[in-house]
């Protein structure tokens with residue numbers, strides 16, 4: 001299952017339910033090849049079940065309070081063309097009619113969900129896909145106006161949208177500014193022509209630079225770029241050139257994801273020449289060199305795969321150990337509930353996770369029937385909440401005070417003692433250290449933080465923790 005709520009590169013990197021972690025050193029290849037989740041949620045989406053129904057979601061929405069702070073996610077599952085590396089939940093269309101029909105269902109779903117909950121206060125909005133701008137200026141405006149009618153969008157709310165640089169003009173940028181967009185996330189991936197051809201996404205540097213200029217001219221200055229390594233025909237020098245060109249356009253955040261090749265799961269990835277993909281050793285070199293280059297260019301490394309200028313709110317949150325993790329990866333979004341709109345969208349309420357029907361037809365039918373489009377989810381147990389907290393701290397801070405985590409949730413201080421025993425092999429490898437019940441991931445262990453987190457994952461343990469390599 002693909003998480004819908006991620007930027008295109010993020011979902012390309014995470015398109016498999018699990019993929020290989022990354023080696024801390026050449027000696028850790030075996031550990032790195034363990035197949036582990038990316039922990040954009042805990043429990044992870046493959047553990048969602050149909051036990052969570054539209055009736056469950058109705059009840060959970062009704063139990064929110066008028067004070068519950070909200071994050072809203074809107075999924076637009078359409079693109080003008082399919083990129084060969086894509087791992088997102090999207091489909092190609094060149095016709096206006098399916099997109100207009102989908103827009104109408106988004107409007108109806110917003111109305112329906114808003115009518116089921118007293119919660120109104122919105123702190124964060126995110127449009128993802130797919131390509132949200134496929135809705136067009138009028139469609140985006142109509143949906144944004146519907147949100148503003150049914151919810152209260154805070155004056156300081158971050159309002160972000162994922163954009164394809166090839167599909168941005170001054171009219172659209174002005175419309176985005178008008179509806180309140182404050183941050184644009186551009187899918188860049190790589191800026192070398194031969195790599196762009198190999199991944200089926202040709203967008204010369206000049207196109208990206210023009211998109212940046214257009215956004216600035218419209219008054220949208222907070223920019224994030226998605227970059228990728230591990231792409232076909234991408235050499236280390238190609239990656240370094242991309243980083244230099246990208247940094248020169250001064251995005252305040254850069255995400256760097258490794259391409260995960262899962263053609264059995266995303267069949268269009270068969271268009272990618274497997275022989276041209278870098279091997280694990282080369283991917284390790286690329287990831288390490290890219291990280292060093294971005295830091296040398298003044299970006300602070302955030303968690304596993306994000307970089308931010310020191311004055312960016314994400315860098316500030318990371319320094320203050322307030323960083324969060326959600327379906328977009330690392331985030332500053334600390335709203336109490338996430339409501340997802342659109343096909344495949346995932347929400348997280350205090351009671352648990354809900355996911356809409358991934359199939360657009362099924363999503364339309366549910367909304368037409370006046371019912372939430374929920375098809376699966378997971379009600380959080382106390383144990384899930386405690387483990388989610390520990391895993392989030394490890395993924396965000398590379399350390400976790402497990403006694404403090406246990407105390408926050410009112411469970412015994414020795415809650416994690418059995419899990420701590422399982423850390424011993426990683427301790428002897430120098431990948432983690434322990435002081436009482438505080439776990440610290442060493443510099444060498446950081447690329448393997450997902451493996452460390454997986455030792456606290458009770459659902460994965462039940463499913464077979466040591467699954468096969470990718």
Ligand code: SF4
Pocket residue numbers: 008009078079080081082083085086087088090129130131164187
């Ligand atoms: S633009 Fe490309 S990578 Fe992004 S969602 Fe569409 S097909 Fe996938």
